[in-house]
Amino acid sequence: RKEVEQDPGPFNVPEGATVAFNCTYSNSASQSFFWYRQDCRKEPKLLMSVYSSGNEDGRFTAQLNRASQYISLLIRDSKLSDSATYLCVVNVGGSQGNLIFGKGTKLSVKP
Amino acid sequence: DAEITQSPRHKITETGRQVTLACHQTWNHNNMFWYRQDLGHGLRLIHYSYGVQDTNKGEVSDGYSVSRSNTEDLPLTLESAASSQTSVYFCASSESLANNEQFFGPGTRLTVL
Numbered sequence: 001r002k003e004v005e006q007d008p009g010p011f012n013v014p015e016g017a018t019v020a021f022n023c024t025y026s027n028s029a030s031q032s033f034f035w036y037r038q039d040c041r042k043e044p045k046l047l048m049s050v051y052s053s054g055n056e057d058g059r060f061t062a063q064l065n066r067a068s069q070y071i072s073l074l075i076r077d078s079k080l081s082d083s084a085t086y087l088c089v090v091n092v093g094g095s096q097g098n099l100i101f102g103k104g105t106k107l108s109v110k111p
Numbered sequence: 112d113a114e115i116t117q118s119p120r121h122k123i124t125e126t127g128r129q130v131t132l133a134c135h136q137t138w139n140h141n142n143m144f145w146y147r148q149d150l151g152h153g154l155r156l157i158h159y160s161y162g163v164q165d166t167n168k169g170e171v172s173d174g175y176s177v178s179r180s181n182t183e184d185l186p187l188t189l190e191s192a193a194s195s196q197t198s199v200y201f202c203a204s205s206e207s208l209a210n211n212e213q214f215f216g217p218g219t220r221l222t223v224l
Contacts, residue, residue, distance in 0.1 A: 014118065043201055043215035087153070097167060099213070101153035
């Protein structure tokens, strides 16, 4: 089983839609979790960290379910500028050298 | 403003040649990383460093080496380039805590013919 799995998409949604991405991870000892955003031919950038209690940043909500080893990202009121690939990232070892990146989920928001 | 830069941004080389990719950060971060990104794979860690004179192998380190002689730079060397090393290479840096953000450079697109 791969360490971090994501639906590759693409998710094609109209502006204003709500879209959810899921991610599962295999290492139950994983300690911290993130969503990164990567625009086409650009570098990844941190979108948000994911906390056990769930966290929200504007239109973005991240949830963590440790029992099911599952992470989600919800985007409300999608904008054209949200079009990108979203990377699920898991720290499996407690140090920065232990980040495992998912392959990413591609989102395309259409007018 | 602090930043992380990579050079060159694009490189074409031939099989068997030695190639060095530069990474320079002005964040004064202790941690630096090299990843490669290929279609069908997530970012994969090549080498990383937690400070000057410290280097560690990542998941896909074969055929690559790094050295850390100062805080700002972590050059990546391909000892004898192979076609399988055609990829996009990203350098990143971060502060020390495990849950800190990694800041990525703009990437180097390397083609090995």
